[in-house]
Amino acid sequence: MRIVVTNCNTTQSMTEEIVRGARAAAGPGTTVLGLTPAWGPESAEGWLDSYLSAAAVLDTLRTYEGPYDAVVMAGFGEHGREGVRELVDVPVVDITEAAAHLACLLGRRYGVVTTLERSAGQIEDSLDTAGVGRNCAAVVGTGLGVLDLGDPERTEAAFVAAAGRARDAGAEVLVLGCAGMTGLQRAVGEKLGLPVVDGVGAAVKLAESLVSLGLTTSRAGGYAKPLPKRRVWGPPSE
Amino acid sequence: MRIVVTNCNTTQSMTEEIVRGARAAAGPGTTVLGLTPAWGPESAEGWLDSYLSAAAVLDTLRTYEGPYDAVVMAGFGEHGREGVRELVDVPVVDITEAAAHLACLLGRRYGVVTTLERSAGQIEDSLDTAGVGRNCAAVVGTGLGVLDLGDPERTEAAFVAAAGRARDAGAEVLVLGCAGMTGLQRAVGEKLGLPVVDGVGAAVKLAESLVSLGLTTSRAGGYAKPLPKRRVWGPPSE
Amino acid sequence: MRIVVTNCNTTQSMTEEIVRGARAAAGPGTTVLGLTPAWGPESAEGWLDSYLSAAAVLDTLRTYEGPYDAVVMAGFGEHGREGVRELVDVPVVDITEAAAHLACLLGRRYGVVTTLERSAGQIEDSLDTAGVGRNCAAVVGTGLGVLDLGDPERTEAAFVAAAGRARDAGAEVLVLGCAGMTGLQRAVGEKLGLPVVDGVGAAVKLAESLVSLGLTTSRAGGYAKPLPKRRVWGPPSE
Amino acid sequence: MRIVVTNCNTTQSMTEEIVRGARAAAGPGTTVLGLTPAWGPESAEGWLDSYLSAAAVLDTLRTYEGPYDAVVMAGFGEHGREGVRELVDVPVVDITEAAAHLACLLGRRYGVVTTLERSAGQIEDSLDTAGVGRNCAAVVGTGLGVLDLGDPERTEAAFVAAAGRARDAGAEVLVLGCAGMTGLQRAVGEKLGLPVVDGVGAAVKLAESLVSLGLTTSRAGGYAKPLPKRRVWGPPSE
Amino acid sequence: MRIVVTNCNTTQSMTEEIVRGARAAAGPGTTVLGLTPAWGPESAEGWLDSYLSAAAVLDTLRTYEGPYDAVVMAGFGEHGREGVRELVDVPVVDITEAAAHLACLLGRRYGVVTTLERSAGQIEDSLDTAGVGRNCAAVVGTGLGVLDLGDPERTEAAFVAAAGRARDAGAEVLVLGCAGMTGLQRAVGEKLGLPVVDGVGAAVKLAESLVSLGLTTSRAGGYAKPLPKRRVWGPPSE
Amino acid sequence: MRIVVTNCNTTQSMTEEIVRGARAAAGPGTTVLGLTPAWGPESAEGWLDSYLSAAAVLDTLRTYEGPYDAVVMAGFGEHGREGVRELVDVPVVDITEAAAHLACLLGRRYGVVTTLERSAGQIEDSLDTAGVGRNCAAVVGTGLGVLDLGDPERTEAAFVAAAGRARDAGAEVLVLGCAGMTGLQRAVGEKLGLPVVDGVGAAVKLAESLVSLGLTTSRAGGYAKPLPKRRVWGPPSE
Known part of the structure; x- marks a missing residue:
C-alpha cells in the first residue's frame, strides 16, 4: 500500500521529519511518500496561511500522478480536507x-x-x-x-x-x-x-485501516467529484 | 466610504451583477468597487472550488492597493473570511x-x-x-x-x-x-x-454600519495580523 | 427615516442619554425619537423588573401613534423583543x-x-x-x-x-x-x-439597514399579528 | 399546605377549570387557591399576550397577601416564571x-x-x-x-x-x-x-414535593430578591 | 402506596440508611421497602462497579415478587435505569x-x-x-x-x-x-x-407524584417490555 | 498481536460469525480469539439485555487469563465499554x-x-x-x-x-x-x-492501530483501575 503524506507548508525539512514519523507508524507493507507543496507559506500559522496552504496542497495533489492508495494531510488544524476528499478517489485522513x-x-x-x-x-x-x-x-x-x-x-x-x-x-x-x-x-x-x-502516526494507521477494509469517501453528497469547469491554479505569470 | 466587494470566482459578469446589487443597497456616501480574482474557479461549487477561491481572493486583496474602508466577500458559503480578517485592517463582512x-x-x-x-x-x-x-x-x-x-x-x-x-x-x-x-x-x-x-445587500449594510461606528476586527486572538514570513502565492512559472 | 428608541425604564434622564447615543450613531437622514414608559421600574435589574418593563414598553408602543420606520429596544437583556415584533409592522431591533x-x-x-x-x-x-x-x-x-x-x-x-x-x-x-x-x-x-x-449604536445601524433594504418582520410563524381579543393594560383604577 | 395557582389570563372560568384540575391532583393535606389576574389578556396566545400576562401575574402575586406555601403558574409556555421566583419566598413551579x-x-x-x-x-x-x-x-x-x-x-x-x-x-x-x-x-x-x-397536575405534585422536602428557590444568583426601588405597576389613571 | 428502593451495592447498612432517608421524605400513605442486591459490588465507584451493579439490581427486581407501586433506584450516577423501566410496569425514578x-x-x-x-x-x-x-x-x-x-x-x-x-x-x-x-x-x-x-428524597417525591397521577413508563419506543428469550443471570455454578 | 473479541450474548454461533468477520479484517500478524460469555442474554435487544450483557462481558474478561494485546467489544450499542477500559491494561475498542x-x-x-x-x-x-x-x-x-x-x-x-x-x-x-x-x-x-x-472490521483495525502505536487507555480520570473491594459476580448458588 502506498500512502502520500502532504506537508501543508513549503519547508522541505519539515516534510522529511513528517515522513520519518509516518514511516515509523506505517505497517510492513506500506510505502510512505512525502509531498511538499511548490507554493504556499513556509509554515502555516493562522487563517491566511491555512487557506493559502489548502489551495497549494490541492494543487500539489491535482498535479501528482501517483499511483497511491490513500492521502494523509499533515497540517494540524489546517484547511483543505474536504476539498481533497472531492479531488481524489482514495481515502483521505487529516492528522x-x-x-x-x-x-x-x-x-x-x-x-x-x-x-x-x-x-x-x-x-x-x-x-x-x-x-x-x-x-x-x-x-x-x-x-x-x-x-x-x-x-x-x-x-x-x-x-x-x-x-x-x-x-x-x-x-x-x-x-x-x-x-x-x-x-x-x-x-x-x-x-x-x-x-x-x-x-501523523494516527492518520497513517487510519488510512491503512480504510484501505485494507476497502472503504473510501462517499460520493453521495458533499464530497461528490468536482464539476468539470475552468479553474486557474495561481496568478497569471507576468 | 469605499467598500471593496470581492467576487469568489473569475467570472467578470458575475462581479458586475454583484456590484449592481451592492450599489443598490449602499447608502448615499458609499462607493462600491468590485474585484474579480485573476485566478481561481469560474464558479465556486463545492469544497475544492471554495478553497481555491479562498486563496485567490486573499491574493486579490493582498495585491490590491486600495484605499478602502471595508471588504464585502461575495461568495455564499465560501471559505476565506477569517484569513481576510487577518490580512486587512478594515472590517470584513461575508455575505x-x-x-x-x-x-x-x-x-x-x-x-x-x-x-x-x-x-x-x-x-x-x-x-x-x-x-x-x-x-x-x-x-x-x-x-x-x-x-x-x-x-x-x-x-x-x-x-x-x-x-x-x-x-x-x-x-x-x-x-x-x-x-x-x-x-x-x-x-x-x-x-x-x-x-x-x-x-450582498445585507453585507453592504453591515459593512457600512461597522465603518460608521468606528469598529474593526479585533487583533487580540485568532485574527491577529499574519506573521511576516516567506509565502509563495501560486505555482512557479515554468 | 424615523427610529423610535424605547427605554426599558421610567428614568427620563436615561432615555435622554440613550437618545444621545442613538443620534451619534444614526445616519444623516435618520431622526431618532426616545420614548420613556409611563410605568414600570425606574431601572431594570433582574427578572421581575424585566417582565414589568416588557409590558410597559409594549403599552408605550401600543399607544404611540407614530409614524416611525423602526423600533430600537434599549434595554440590555430585557424581555419584550418578540412581543414588539408581533405588535408593530416595522423592523424591531433589541440592543x-x-x-x-x-x-x-x-x-x-x-x-x-x-x-x-x-x-x-x-x-x-x-x-x-x-x-x-x-x-x-x-x-x-x-x-x-x-x-x-x-x-x-x-x-x-x-x-x-x-x-x-x-x-x-x-x-x-x-x-x-x-x-x-x-x-x-x-x-x-x-x-x-x-x-x-x-x-444602542449597533441597533440603530441594524434598524437603518433593515429599513433601507425594505425588510421587516416575518408574519409567517411566531411573530404573526396579535389576535384581536380583550386585553387590559394595567390594574383597574380604584 | 396551601398552593396558589395563578391563571395567566383574565378568564375566570378558565381559572376555575384549572383549579379543578389542580385539586384533583393535590394530596389530602393540600389546599388549592386559584388567582385570576385583574388585568392582562383574556387568553394568552403569542408573545405580546405572554409578556402582558407575565406582568399581570406578578402584580397579582405582589398584591396577594397570602399566606401560601408554593406557587403554581398555570400558563403553558408563558413568561414570568423567573420573576415570580425573585418575588416570593416559596417554591414556584411553572406548568x-x-x-x-x-x-x-x-x-x-x-x-x-x-x-x-x-x-x-x-x-x-x-x-x-x-x-x-x-x-x-x-x-x-x-x-x-x-x-x-x-x-x-x-x-x-x-x-x-x-x-x-x-x-x-x-x-x-x-x-x-x-x-x-x-x-x-x-x-x-x-x-x-x-x-x-x-x-397542572404535574406542577401541583412538584410544588408539594418541594414544600415537603423543605426546599425553596436559591437566592444566590439570578433569583435574588428584587432590589428595592420605585416601580409603577400599570399606566397612570387619567 | 408502596415504593421499593433499590440500593446499588451489597452493603446492607447503606440500604438501611437510604431507607431512613426515603422514609423521612415519604408522604403519610407511603410504605418504603429497601432491597439490597444479593450480589454486585460492596460500593459502586466507577464504571465497572456501575455495570456490575446494574445487572445485580435488575436481577434483584426481577426476582422480587412485590407488590409495589414504584421503584426508586438509589445509586447516584449508576447505570440500569432504562433497563428497570423495561422490566417493571410501575414508574421508575433514579436518584x-x-x-x-x-x-x-x-x-x-x-x-x-x-x-x-x-x-x-x-x-x-x-x-x-x-x-x-x-x-x-x-x-x-x-x-x-x-x-x-x-x-x-x-x-x-x-x-x-x-x-x-x-x-x-x-x-x-x-x-x-x-x-x-x-x-x-x-x-x-x-x-x-x-x-x-x-x-433519595427527591426520587421518593417524584415516584409518589407519578403514582398519584396515574402515570407510568411509556411502552412505545425504547422502553418496550423485554422480549421473551433465554437469559442466564450469573455464572454457572461449578 | 492477539486481539480478544467479546460477543455480547451467549450464542456461540454468533461469536463464530463475528470472529470470521474480525479475522477477515485483521492484518497478517494479528490473531483473533473470540470469547462467548458463559451467562447473559442469548441476544441483546434493549436496555435490560444490554446491562445484563455488560456485566457478563466484564465477568468473561475478568476471568480470562490471556494474554492479549487489545479487546474488541462486539455488541453494537451495548453497554460496558467504559468498565472494560477500567478493567484491562490494553486498548479497548467497541464496535x-x-x-x-x-x-x-x-x-x-x-x-x-x-x-x-x-x-x-x-x-x-x-x-x-x-x-x-x-x-x-x-x-x-x-x-x-x-x-x-x-x-x-x-x-x-x-x-x-x-x-x-x-x-x-x-x-x-x-x-x-x-x-x-x-x-x-x-x-x-x-x-x-x-x-x-x-x-467489527472497523474495531479490529482501530485496535491494531492503537497497539502498534503503543497507545492504551488513560488511567488519569474516569478510567482509573477499579478500586480493590469485595465484589460478587452473580447470584449465590442455592
Whole structure:
C-alpha cells in the first residue's frame, strides 16, 4: 500500500521529519511518500496561511500522478480536507481528526497542545466540523512558532507546561497539535503519565485501516467529484 | 466610504451583477468597487472550488492597493473570511454570515436556498462557525448550478419550490444562498409572503454600519495580523 | 427615516442619554425619537423588573401613534423583543442582539460586561434565543447598579476590571451590557486594545439597514399579528 | 399546605377549570387557591399576550397577601416564571417545566401538543431555558385557540391528530400544552397508548414535593430578591 | 402506596440508611421497602462497579415478587435505569435524575458534589441522557470514597469545600451526589446558604407524584417490555 | 498481536460469525480469539439485555487469563465499554464507536441501520457519550431481531429499505448496526452506492492501530483501575 503524506507548508525539512514519523507508524507493507507543496507559506500559522496552504496542497495533489492508495494531510488544524476528499478517489485522513478519533478511544476527554495560541480557534473549528469536537476539553498553545520547534528541550518544556493546563481543564489524553511535534509523544507521555497521540502516526494507521477494509469517501453528497469547469491554479505569470 | 466587494470566482459578469446589487443597497456616501480574482474557479461549487477561491481572493486583496474602508466577500458559503480578517485592517463582512445576521432579526428561524444540494454542508459549517447557525432551520438546494442562474424564470421557479421545503422545515425568513441570486429577493418575497434576505445587500449594510461606528476586527486572538514570513502565492512559472 | 428608541425604564434622564447615543450613531437622514414608559421600574435589574418593563414598553408602543420606520429596544437583556415584533409592522431591533450580531463580525468570541452579576442569566438566555449565543465567551458583572453608572471614572474602572475577566475567558471583542454605558466604548476600547460594541449604536445601524433594504418582520410563524381579543393594560383604577 | 395557582389570563372560568384540575391532583393535606389576574389578556396566545400576562401575574402575586406555601403558574409556555421566583419566598413551579420534568421520567423523548402553531416557539424557548429541552422531540399545534377548547370532542380529535405528528417525530410521551386542556389526559392517553402528562397536575405534585422536602428557590444568583426601588405597576389613571 | 428502593451495592447498612432517608421524605400513605442486591459490588465507584451493579439490581427486581407501586433506584450516577423501566410496569425514578429535576426548579444552574472525582464522568453522562444536563454547572468530587462517608464531620467539611468549587462554576443549587450522603443536606445547606437537594428524597417525591397521577413508563419506543428469550443471570455454578 | 473479541450474548454461533468477520479484517500478524460469555442474554435487544450483557462481558474478561494485546467489544450499542477500559491494561475498542469513527472519515454525515427500532435510543446515547454523535444523521431499524439475521436475502432487503430512510435524513455513509450483520457490507454497499462500515472490521483495525502505536487507555480520570473491594459476580448458588 502506498500512502502520500502532504506537508501543508513549503519547508522541505519539515516534510522529511513528517515522513520519518509516518514511516515509523506505517505497517510492513506500506510505502510512505512525502509531498511538499511548490507554493504556499513556509509554515502555516493562522487563517491566511491555512487557506493559502489548502489551495497549494490541492494543487500539489491535482498535479501528482501517483499511483497511491490513500492521502494523509499533515497540517494540524489546517484547511483543505474536504476539498481533497472531492479531488481524489482514495481515502483521505487529516492528522487533526485522526488524532482526535484515536484520543476518544483512550479517555473521556482529550486536550490539544499546539504551537501558537492564535491557532486554537482554527483547531476547534476543524474538530467540530470533523464531528469529534464534543470530547475536546481544551486547545492550548505553547507560545512556540512552528519553526521554533527545532530545539527539543525548549519544545518539551513548553509542551509539558501547556499540557498541565489541558489536564486541569479535564483532558485525560493529549494530542500533539502540530505535525512538527511528531516524535515528542513518547518522552512527554512518560513525564505526564498520560497517553499522547501524534496525528501523523494516527492518520497513517487510519488510512491503512480504510484501505485494507476497502472503504473510501462517499460520493453521495458533499464530497461528490468536482464539476468539470475552468479553474486557474495561481496568478497569471507576468 | 469605499467598500471593496470581492467576487469568489473569475467570472467578470458575475462581479458586475454583484456590484449592481451592492450599489443598490449602499447608502448615499458609499462607493462600491468590485474585484474579480485573476485566478481561481469560474464558479465556486463545492469544497475544492471554495478553497481555491479562498486563496485567490486573499491574493486579490493582498495585491490590491486600495484605499478602502471595508471588504464585502461575495461568495455564499465560501471559505476565506477569517484569513481576510487577518490580512486587512478594515472590517470584513461575508455575505453568508451577513444574511444570517439580518435574518435572525426578522423571524425565529431562517432557511437558506442555495444552488446545488452539494453546497449545503459547506454553508452549514460556515453559519456554525460564524456563530449564527442555531436559528437556521434548513439549507436546501435548487438543483441549479451557479452559471445556470441566468434564466430568471427558471431560477425563480426553482427557488420557490426549494423555499417551500425550507418553510416546511420551520423557516420564517429566507436567505438567498448565492451571490448570483441577488435581485431575486423582491419578486420571490412577494410570491412567498416571507421576507427574503440577499447576502450582498445585507453585507453592504453591515459593512457600512461597522465603518460608521468606528469598529474593526479585533487583533487580540485568532485574527491577529499574519506573521511576516516567506509565502509563495501560486505555482512557479515554468 | 424615523427610529423610535424605547427605554426599558421610567428614568427620563436615561432615555435622554440613550437618545444621545442613538443620534451619534444614526445616519444623516435618520431622526431618532426616545420614548420613556409611563410605568414600570425606574431601572431594570433582574427578572421581575424585566417582565414589568416588557409590558410597559409594549403599552408605550401600543399607544404611540407614530409614524416611525423602526423600533430600537434599549434595554440590555430585557424581555419584550418578540412581543414588539408581533405588535408593530416595522423592523424591531433589541440592543442585546444587535451588539452580539456586530460583535460576531469582529472576532471569534465576544464577552458582555454588564451591571450587576445577577443579570448574567437573563442576558445569556436573551442571546441564546436570539440565535447568537454560540460565540459568547462570558457575561460578567461590574457590580454596579444601573443608576450607579453616573460616575464615569468609577464605571470605567469597574468595566475594565470586569472586561479582563471576559478576555481571560476567551473574549476578543467586548459588548457594553447596559444601555446606560453608551459613550464608554471609545475610552475603554483604547485602554483594553479590544473593539467595544455599544448596543444602542449597533441597533440603530441594524434598524437603518433593515429599513433601507425594505425588510421587516416575518408574519409567517411566531411573530404573526396579535389576535384581536380583550386585553387590559394595567390594574383597574380604584 | 396551601398552593396558589395563578391563571395567566383574565378568564375566570378558565381559572376555575384549572383549579379543578389542580385539586384533583393535590394530596389530602393540600389546599388549592386559584388567582385570576385583574388585568392582562383574556387568553394568552403569542408573545405580546405572554409578556402582558407575565406582568399581570406578578402584580397579582405582589398584591396577594397570602399566606401560601408554593406557587403554581398555570400558563403553558408563558413568561414570568423567573420573576415570580425573585418575588416570593416559596417554591414556584411553572406548568410547562413541570410537565416536561415528569415526561422525562416516562420515556426517552416527549412531545408537546399545544393550541395554535404560533405558540410553538415560545414553548421551545421556555423548555430550553428551564433546562429540559433536550428530550423534547416536537412541539405541535392543534390549530385550536385557547378559548376554542370548550368543545371536548373537537378538542380531542384535534389533539389526537396533532399527537400523531409528535409520535412520528419520536415522542414516546405526550404533554398537554395548554392549561385549558387539563382533564383530557386520560381519554386521550387510552386512545393513543401513550402516557399523557398534564402540566397542572404535574406542577401541583412538584410544588408539594418541594414544600415537603423543605426546599425553596436559591437566592444566590439570578433569583435574588428584587432590589428595592420605585416601580409603577400599570399606566397612570387619567 | 408502596415504593421499593433499590440500593446499588451489597452493603446492607447503606440500604438501611437510604431507607431512613426515603422514609423521612415519604408522604403519610407511603410504605418504603429497601432491597439490597444479593450480589454486585460492596460500593459502586466507577464504571465497572456501575455495570456490575446494574445487572445485580435488575436481577434483584426481577426476582422480587412485590407488590409495589414504584421503584426508586438509589445509586447516584449508576447505570440500569432504562433497563428497570423495561422490566417493571410501575414508574421508575433514579436518584440522579430526580435530584437534577428538582434542582432545576430552584435555580438557574445546579452543581453536583459527589464522592470520588473519578465518578464525575459517569454522572455527567447520566444527567445528559436523562435530559437534564443543560443546567448542570459542575460535577465535583470530595475525594472521599463511598464507604468513607461514615465520619460526619469529615464528610461535611469535604462537602463544603467541594461545594465552593461548584458555586464558583455558577451553581446556585447543590445536589448530594451519593445516596450515602442523605441526611447531610440540612446542615450543609445552612452553612452554604444554598438549597441542597438529596436525590433519595427527591426520587421518593417524584415516584409518589407519578403514582398519584396515574402515570407510568411509556411502552412505545425504547422502553418496550423485554422480549421473551433465554437469559442466564450469573455464572454457572461449578 | 492477539486481539480478544467479546460477543455480547451467549450464542456461540454468533461469536463464530463475528470472529470470521474480525479475522477477515485483521492484518497478517494479528490473531483473533473470540470469547462467548458463559451467562447473559442469548441476544441483546434493549436496555435490560444490554446491562445484563455488560456485566457478563466484564465477568468473561475478568476471568480470562490471556494474554492479549487489545479487546474488541462486539455488541453494537451495548453497554460496558467504559468498565472494560477500567478493567484491562490494553486498548479497548467497541464496535459502535469504531464504525462511527471510520464513517466520519468517509462523509459529512453517517447513518446507522440496526435491527429493532427499539435499540435506536441506546445507540444514540452510545454514540453521544463516545464523542461521535454530532455527524450521525439517523439511527433506523430494519424491524428484524438479532436472531432473525440468518436469512441473508430478507436481511439484505430490510437493510436496503432502512438505509433509504437514513439517506433521506442526510446520511452519506452507512454503518451496520449489529455485529450479526458483518459480511453484508459489500453486497449492500454496491446496491446503494454508499460506503458501508462494519463495526467489527472497523474495531479490529482501530485496535491494531492503537497497539502498534503503543497507545492504551488513560488511567488519569474516569478510567482509573477499579478500586480493590469485595465484589460478587452473580447470584449465590442455592
